[in-house]
Amino acid sequence: MINFWGYSISETRSINYDTNDKSMTEYIARVVPSSKLCIGCGGCTAGCTAGNLTNFNIRKIQMLMKRGENKEAKEQLQKCMLCGKCMLVCPRGVETRKMILEMLNYIKTKLKS
Amino acid sequence: MQQYEYTNKIYYDHFVLPFTIGLVVLLGYLCVKYYKWIKSFPKEERKKIRKGLFSFKTIRSGWEIFRESLLHHNIFKTNPMLGYMHMTFAFGWFLLIVVGKIESMVYHTSAFNPPYFAIFFRYFHPAKETFPHSEFFAFLMDLILTFLLIGILLAVTKRFCSRIFGMKKTTKQRAYDLLILTVLWLIFPVRFLAESFTSGLNGGGSFLTHNAGNFFSGFLPLESLSYPAWWLYSSLLGLFFLLLPFSRYMHIPTEMVYIFLKNWGVKQGKEYNGFSEIQVNSCSRCGICINTCQLNTSCNINDTQPVYFFRRLRNHEEYAQQAEDCLMCGRCENSCPVGINLNAIRQSKRPDILRVTKDTYAYVPQPEVKPAKVAYFAGCMSHLTPGIIKSMLQIFEKTKADYTFIDEKAGVCCGRPLALSGNWKAAQVVMDKNLQMIDASQADILVTSCPICYKTFKEDYLLNIKVMHHTEYIDMLIREGKLKVNALDLKTVFHNPCELGRGCGVVEAPESVLKQVSQKIPTVYDGKKSLCCGGSLANTVIDATQKTKISSDTVKAYAAYQPDIIVTACPLCKKTLGKTSLEIPVKDIAELVAEA
Numbered sequence: 001m002i003n004f005w006g007y008s009i010s011e012t013r014s015i016n017y018d019t020n021d022k023s024m025t026e027y028i029a030r031v032v033p034s035s036k037l038c039i040g041c042g043g044c045t046a047g048c049t050a051g052n053l054t055n056f057n058i059r060k061i062q063m064l065m066k067r068g069e070n071k072e073a074k075e076q077l078q079k080c081m082l083c084g085k086c087m088l089v090c091p092r093g094v095e096t097r098k099m100i101l102e103m104l105n106y107i108k109t110k111l112k113s
Numbered sequence: 114m115q116q117y118e119y120t121n122k123i124y125y126d127h128f129v130l131p132f133t134i135g136l137v138v139l140l141g142y143l144c145v146k147y148y149k150w151i152k153s154f155p156k157e158e159r160k161k162i163r164k165g166l167f168s169f170k171t172i173r174s175g176w177e178i179f180r181e182s183l184l185h186h187n188i189f190k191t192n193p194m195l196g197y198m199h200m201t202f203a204f205g206w207f208l209l210i211v212v213g214k215i216e217s218m219v220y221h222t223s224a225f226n227p228p229y230f231a232i233f234f235r236y237f238h239p240a241k242e243t244f245p246h247s248e249f250f251a252f253l254m255d256l257i258l259t260f261l262l263i264g265i266l267l268a269v270t271k272r273f274c275s276r277i278f279g280m281k282k283t284t285k286q287r288a289y290d291l292l293i294l295t296v297l298w299l300i301f302p303v304r305f306l307a308e309s310f311t312s313g314l315n316g317g318g319s320f321l322t323h324n325a326g327n328f329f330s331g332f333l334p335l336e337s338l339s340y341p342a343w344w345l346y347s348s349l350l351g352l353f354f355l356l357l358p359f360s361r362y363m364h365i366p367t368e369m370v371y372i373f374l375k376n377w378g379v380k381q382g383k384e385y386n387g388f389s390e391i392q393v394n395s396c397s398r399c400g401i402c403i404n405t406c407q408l409n410t411s412c413n414i415n416d417t418q419p420v421y422f423f424r425r426l427r428n429h430e431e432y433a434q435q436a437e438d439c440l441m442c443g444r445c446e447n448s449c450p451v452g453i454n455l456n457a458i459r460q461s462k463r464p465d466i467l468r469v470t471k472d473t474y475a476y477v478p479q480p481e482v483k484p485a486k487v488a489y490f491a492g493c494m495s496h497l498t499p500g501i502i503k504s505m506l507q508i509f510e511k512t513k514a515d516y517t518f519i520d521e522k523a524g525v526c527c528g529r530p531l532a533l534s535g536n537w538k539a540a541q542v543v544m545d546k547n548l549q550m551i552d553a554s555q556a557d558i559l560v561t562s563c564p565i566c567y568k569t570f571k572e573d574y575l576l577n578i579k580v581m582h583h584t585e586y587i588d589m590l591i592r593e594g595k596l597k598v599n600a601l602d603l604k605t606v607f608h609n610p611c612e613l614g615r616g617c618g619v620v621e622a623p624e625s626v627l628k629q630v631s632q633k634i635p636t637v638y639d640g641k642k643s644l645c646c647g648g649s650l651a652n653t654v655i656d657a658t659q660k661t662k663i664s665s666d667t668v669k670a671y672a673a674y675q676p677d678i679i680v681t682a683c684p685l686c687k688k689t690l691g692k693t694s695l696e697i698p699v700k701d702i703a704e705l706v707a708e709a
Contacts, residue, residue: 034656049493049526054476078473081526081543082534083493084650088688093657101534101653104466 020068024106028065032099037092038062044086044096050079058086058096065103074107124237128344129229135351136228142358143366150387158379158388165377174376178369183207187450191401192279198271199399201264203365208257216250232350235308236343240317248319255321258308261301268298282409284400284420293353293360300349307342310335361424364397368451371395381454383537385461392453396423402445402455407645411663412655414438419445419455426462436462438654440663441533442645443615463535474542477525480550485517487586488556490547490570492563493526494684500700501562501684504707505583512595517554524550527566532573533651544574551576560586562703564612564619564683565650571617582613583703584623584682591629598630598709605631605705606676608667608690609643610683623682623702630702630709634674644670646681648689665693672697680705 028035042059050056056079064073077100086096151159165171180186183204189196210231217231220238230237275283286294305322312318313326313335329335357363371391379388398420408414415421417438425432439459446455467473482488489509491502509516527547528540551559551574558579561567567582574580581589590596607627613619620640627633638644647663668690671679679699681687691699 047497049496049524050476053478053523053525056476078467079476081474081528081539082530082536082650083526084530085493085497087650088494088497088648088685095653095656097530097650098653101466105464108466108468 015067015069017068021070021111022068024070024073024103024111025066025068027106027110028099028102031102032095034092034094035062035099038094039092041091043089043091044094047085047089049083049085050081054079056080058100061103062099070107070111073103074111077103077107124227124230126236126343128340128347129227129233130347131344131351132229132232132347132354133227133351135354139354139357146358147370147391150390153387153390154379155382155384155386158382161378162374168377170376170378171373174373177372177376181372181450182365182368185450187452188399188401191448191450194267195271195278195280195399198264198267198278201260201267205257205261205264209254209261212250212253212257216254219246219250220244229347233343233347235311235317235322238317240312240315251317251319251323255319255323258301258305259321262305265298265301280400280404282400282403282415284398284403285415286398289356290360290398293356293362296349296353296356297362300346300353303342303346303349307339307346310339310342314339361396361398363394364451367391367394368397371451371453375452381457381461383457383461385458389458389461392458393423393426395451395453396420397451398424399450401448401450405444405448407442407444407647407663407666408438408440408652408655411647411666412659414655417654419449419453419459422459432462433464434654437652439652440611440645440647440649441651442611442649444611444642444645447615447641460533460535463533465536465538466534467531467536467539469538469542473539474525474546477546478523480519480523480546480553482519482550482553483517484553484555485515486556487514487516487558487560488551488554489516489518490520490524490527490551490559490561490566491518492520492561492566492684493524494565494688495562496524498684498687498701500704501687504701504703505560505562507707508587508590508596508703512590516560517556519550519554527563527569528573529565529569530650532569534653540573544569548574548576551578558586562684562701564610564616565685567619568612568616582617582619582622582682584613584626585619587703587706588622588626591626596706598706600629601631601705601709603631603677603705604634604675605678605680606634606636606671606674607639607643607702608646608671608679608681608686609638609640610681610686611643611645611649613682614643615641626702626706627680630705631678631680634676636671636674638670646683646686646689648685650685660689661693664689668694668697678705 040059044058045051048056048058056076061073061076080100082097084097090096185196185199185203188199213231213234217226217234271278271283308318308322309325309329312322313330318326381388400420402419403409406418408417417435422432422435425435436459441456443456449455489505495501525546526543528543531540531543556578558581559570560581560583561570562583564582570576570580591598605627607623609623644667646667647660676697679690679694679697680702681699682702687699687701
């Protein structure tokens with residue numbers, strides 16, 4: 001339908017924790033236990049090679065995954081170049097590079113839809 | 114007339130059957146297997162075989178086979194005792210076969226006697242009948258047998274006390290391997306017994322078998338023991354041949370095939386193919402890689418070294434974790450006596466998990482690069498160590514170089530980290546972006562500060578301009594007299610990054626630069642023997658604590674030389690070592706040069 005009046009109804013932005021698929025975050029918590037050490041400082045994102053050029057944001061991906069918004073996380077993940085700078089920056093010793101590899105692995109092999 | 118009789122005598126007894134059947138089955142199996150493997154090579158690689166077959170390379174391979182497969186020259190370099198043990202087995206057995214064959218030919222005066230005739234010569238040859246130099250041959254054969262028996266004694270000792278042989282750990286074997294090991298160990302003592310018993314009955318032999326025969330005849334019923342001993346000897350040989358293709362001793366024939374292929378120029382590509390199979394089967398499981406691996410020495414991880422990884426591949430066991438659990442530092446590859454491409458094979462077994470579309474990395478902007486003679490690519494990691502970049506820019510300014518800093522603002526990764534995790538397709542996309550940038554710079558020389566980038570620029574980008582690591586560039590500047598440096602009053606040790614020294618063979622340039630700007634202390638870790646800092650991107654299995662352990666062990670090893678500074682040439686090494694080296698500062702060679 002043509003938007004005649006110049007107004008529209010914005011999409012609902014609700015996150016349903018109960019129905020969202022939490023399998024990926026559970027998997028990551030198991031195989032990369034250090035991911036639980038994250039304090040959300042954003043150092044990884046500040047130093048990121050991909051994040052320098054686009055709105056790629058590791059901290060945000062982790063948040064999306066924890067909420068079970070896997071589709072959004074998946075779209076973002078493909079931007080990573082795996083250079084590993086984030087890992088060197090992290091003050092908590094989170095294996096960020098491994099975390100991303102495992103997410104990609106999970107999406108490719110186990111995630112449905 | 115007598116000559117005529119010799120050649121017509123039929124030398125046969127049923128006991129030769131196990132040996133003969135074993136040998137025929139083995140040769141048949143090997144032919145089929147090698148044919149299959151070589152057939153699976155890519156076309157270009159097969160072409161190299163056809164080209165190399167009738168060239169000087171084949172003769173060179175023959176010499177290498179003599180030096181490595183028989184004398185084990187490379188193992189001698191690792192440890193003389195270990196080398197001696199391997200040599201007695203390989204060269205001893207070889208001599209036993211060759212001298213035995215010559216002996217049988219001199220006796221028989223014909224080259225065409227059945228293969229088993231020389232092996233069981235003492236059984237068929239009537240001892241009282243002499244032939245030219247028979248005494249000398251008997252002496253020689255006994256000497257070689259003594260040589261072999263000493264080798265077995267050493268091998269048994271090694272199994273229980275590997276430290277004498279410079280090995281902290283020896284390979285852990287499985288039941289099947291232990292079975293064939295026992296068979297191999299028994300072959301020569303049984304040959305010794307069979308020859309001694311026959312000598313005790315009929316005479317013949319020399320200092321070893323003759324005397325032993327006389328000794329045994331004193332208390333053993335040799336009439337009833339001699340014939341069964343020959344049966345046992347033949348059966349052991351036959352059994353060894355039948356078990357060989359499925360055991361580690363497959364390396365004996367395969368290593369020779371590998372040496373030929375290697376010299377003809379066949380290369381291990383990105384894919385796992387027949388050539389990889391040949392290399393995996395060339396592994397003798399000597400276990401030298403276990404001792405050089407820092408995952409073993411620092412973290413006590415003992416299931417991932419090439420020897421175990423390859424065994425998993427051969428036995429079709431689960432290997433996913435082992436494929437990833439490796440720093441790719443190349444210390445094993447550097448010490449491997451067979452010279453197998455250990456890293457490339459492991460890398461080929463890492464799965465490609467990224468889905469690449471035409472939009473992958475589309476966000477990377479078109480490069481805006483100012484053209485210049487020298488293009489400087491710092492690399493992602495160098496952007497985390499601004500000191501290195503600052504020093505390099507200072508050096509460029511000082512020497513008035515016409516340079517352009519191509520990844521100053523909008524640089525992307527070189528692609529090697531993607532490739533290291535098996536994602537070659539995605540790496541190719543990133544590489545194309547960088548290629549555009551390098552082309553746009555119109556430079557003659559590409560200088561990089563990161564050995565990881567350096568390796569992939571050199572090997573995968575197929576650039577037609579000169580690629581230099583900054584240590585090489587600085588070395589060139591000093592040699593050409595463009596850069597004057599003063600020696601600082603500092604004692605330094607050099608940590609050669611894995612990707613630079615072992616990975617690309619850059620050893621002399623950094624050492625020469627460091628000697629000119631400081632007092633470099635020589636260490637046992639110089640050149641290609643350097644340690645890994647532990648920060649490697651290649652390993653995704655070990656955790657941060659284990660990486661720190663490797664790193665602090667490396668720092669400890671260097672600290673033993675009491676340097677004022679630990680110098681390296683890699684931003685990743687600098688960052689990793691800097692975290693654990695709390696007392697001794699860690700600097701990049703470029704920073705030192707900028708100060709000098």
